[in-house]
Amino acid sequence: MNQRTFAGLSIVGLVMFAAAPLWIARAPYESTMGLIQKIFYFHVPGWIVMFLAVFVAGIASAIHLFRQKPAADRLAHAAAELAVIFGIIGLVTGPLWARKAWGVWWQWEPRLTMSIILELIMCAYLLLRRYGGPGSDKLAATLAIFAMANVPFVYYSVNIWRTIHPATSVVPQLAVSAPGMFGPFVWCSVAFLVLFTVMLAARTRLEAQRAEVERLHLALEEQ
Amino acid sequence: MNAVMRVGTIVILALAILAPAAAAAGWAHVDQPQPPQEEFIPIDELPPGDQMPAAPLLIAAYAIVWLVVFGYLWTIWRRLSSVEQDLGELSRRAGDGDPEA
Numbered sequence: 001m002n003q004r005t006f007a008g009l010s011i012v013g014l015v016m017f018a019a020a021p022l023w024i025a026r027a028p029y030e031s032t033m034g035l036i037q038k039i040f041y042f043h044v045p046g047w048i049v050m051f052l053a054v055f056v057a058g059i060a061s062a063i064h065l066f067r068q069k070p071a072a073d074r075l076a077h078a079a080a081e082l083a084v085i086f087g088i089i090g091l092v093t094g095p096l097w098a099r100k101a102w103g104v105w106w107q108w109e110p111r112l113t114m115s116i117i118l119e120l121i122m123c124a125y126l127l128l129r130r131y132g133g134p135g136s137d138k139l140a141a142t143l144a145i146f147a148m149a150n151v152p153f154v155y156y157s158v159n160i161w162r163t164i165h166p167a168t169s170v171v172p173q174l175a176v177s178a179p180g181m182f183g184p185f186v187w188c189s190v191a192f193l194v195l196f197t198v199m200l201a202a203r204t205r206l207e208a209q210r211a212e213v214e215r216l217h218l219a220l221e222e223q
Numbered sequence: 224m225n226a227v228m229r230v231g232t233i234v235i236l237a238l239a240i241l242a243p244a245a246a247a248a249g250w251a252h253v254d255q256p257q258p259p260q261e262e263f264i265p266i267d268e269l270p271p272g273d274q275m276p277a278a279p280l281l282i283a284a285y286a287i288v289w290l291v292v293f294g295y296l297w298t299i300w301r302r303l304s305s306v307e308q309d310l311g312e313l314s315r316r317a318g319d320g321d322p323e324a
Contacts, residue, residue: 017292021285032263036277039284046288085295089288096284100277195292202299209306216313223317 001201010198016191023184030178036100039093041184044171045192046089047115051151053083053196054122058148061141073137074211076144078203080125082196083147087119102164109163114154121147 001009020041030037060076063069094112095105106112121143128140158167175182 034277036281038281042285042288085291089291092287092291093284096280096287100275100280199295199299202296202303206299206303206306209303209310213306213309213313216310216317220313220317 006198006201009194009201013191013194013198016187017195020184020188020191023187027184028178028180030181033101036097039097040181041188042192043090043093043097044185045189046086046093048189049192049196050083050086050090050118051155052193053079053086053200054118054144054147054151056200057083057122057125057144061144061148065138065141065145070211071208073141074207075200075204076141077129077207078200080122080129080140080144081203082199083122084119084126085199086192086196087115087122091116091119107164109165110157110161111154111163111165114150114157118147118150118154121150 024038024041027038027041029035030040056079057076060072060079063072064076094115098107099105125140125143125147128136128143132139155168157163158165170177171185174185
């Protein structure tokens, strides 16, 4: 990503993110949950971006594993870190919503349990990259592929096992069932996606710069 | 000694008789059945003790998201600055003035 595109996307993302509360404040109240339902506008986009980050990490890891592309490995590492960050957003906003809507902070039901397992897998990826030593990139890549395979199970878990968590049909039907909520939801989702793109570009650049530092260190040692 | 034993026995017997009665009274109080709820009650019609304010939870959720996003952006910026400084220094040492090289 060139510098001008990066700067433009950063401004768009930050403006959209800053303006999101204004859109959310104007959205109608959900009839049974009231005010607390407005956590939805950050909670769901947070998970959408988390799943996207896991997919990016998984696909890039597969490319690195089978085609030996260091650039793909750097992208995977960056995406894995973002998956953890957006997973934290989902795992923090969810219990705050649940406390009011369900009366409990946490339920060990399939969606929540599988979500935390996915988050732990991505944390394991980062720990492996940090402390795994030589060859940990390959091991971590297999972990990212495993995490990617886990995403559909997390997503469809609410349809397979009927649980306290709402089913997947809520968001796809939002444009029809609650048009007033659809606009703010799309706004927040796009804001999160733009921020994710900007963060991914910056984080991938950081990995590229680190690789360059390593290359220069080796070159200096050989002199 | 016999008097002490006799008083002790009376106390133990009294406790043995009274304890189940006291426990039963306590359980009866705990097990008082709540009147069954037969229809949906909107949240603002619940008794004040059962109502939980939503605003602090909502504000906490949004504040945490903002903190996480901007905190993470700050860490990326800090790490990038540090690595670019290292890169500049190494490039100078390698006799290459261009940090992008």
